[in-house]
Amino acid sequence: MSRSRKMSGKKTVKQVDARVSELSTQQDAVINKLDALGMEFAGFAQAAANDILKLNHLIYAMLDKEGLITKIECANCGKEVIRPDLDGVDHSEDCPHCGQNLHKSTQVTLDEVTSEEE
Ligand SMILES: [Zn+2]
Secondary structure, three states, X not given: OHHHHHHHOOOOHHHHHHHXXXXXXXXXXXXXXXXXXXXXXXHHHHHHHHHHHHHHHHHHHHXXXXXXXXXXXXXXXXXEEEEXXXXXXXXXXXXXXXOOEOOOOOOOOHHHHHHHHO
């Protein structure tokens, strides 16, 4: 029995089990490494985001000091939008908070409702 297996090159059940166990251990090691890499990257991304935020605050503080900032209250969500008044900087009319037009309210006002009824 064992001689014919040796000749056919087929592995025994014990050998297959050992290989499966070995592969499973390797798989766990790879998953652990990926988890560690993921956490390392998340830390890096957070640090980069914090730096960008700091620079953003710094730039807007400098622009504000120079009087180069316009503050707009969104006509739709009411949140304040800060825009730099610089040549060559395109201004979107869309609110970054709600995505609606900053100046035109999309909500139907009471005046519009009453005028429609007349
Ligand atoms: Zn808005």
